[in-house]
Amino acid sequence: MSIAEIKQTKSNLIAWIEQLSDSNLLAFLDSIRSSKSEGDWWENLSEAQRTHINEGVDDAEQGRTISSAEFWNRLKNG
Template sequence: MSIAEIKKTKSNLIAWIEQLSDSNMLMVLDGLRNAKSDKDWWSDLSEKQKQHINEGIDDAENGRVISSSEFWTKLKDA
């Protein structure tokens, strides 16, 4: 990513954050900002969460995936 692209992305993110009114999204973003990058998040997950992630990886590795557009169509129809 070029310096110009980085500046444009930052500007777009700032504009988007300024218009946010969803407190849950703001909390997620604040959590990301305050996250410690030197800690391995995997160890904080429950065994059930790890199992779900590993199942998703297995699905992807074995071709059991759908496109994002198909996902959103299915979600809207549900």
């Protein structure tokens, strides 16, 4: 990733975070931000967060996924 791409990605993330209202997602992002890079981030997750991640991994392994285009279409159209 080039320096310009990194800067654009940061700008996009900042804009996205500013419009968030989901307190659980904000708490999760804050825990990532405040976690120590030397430690294992998995240990800092709540049991509920671990469960959700494991469910997502299981869904992916079982083929229960959709394309990003379909995701955004569903999100846009309700």
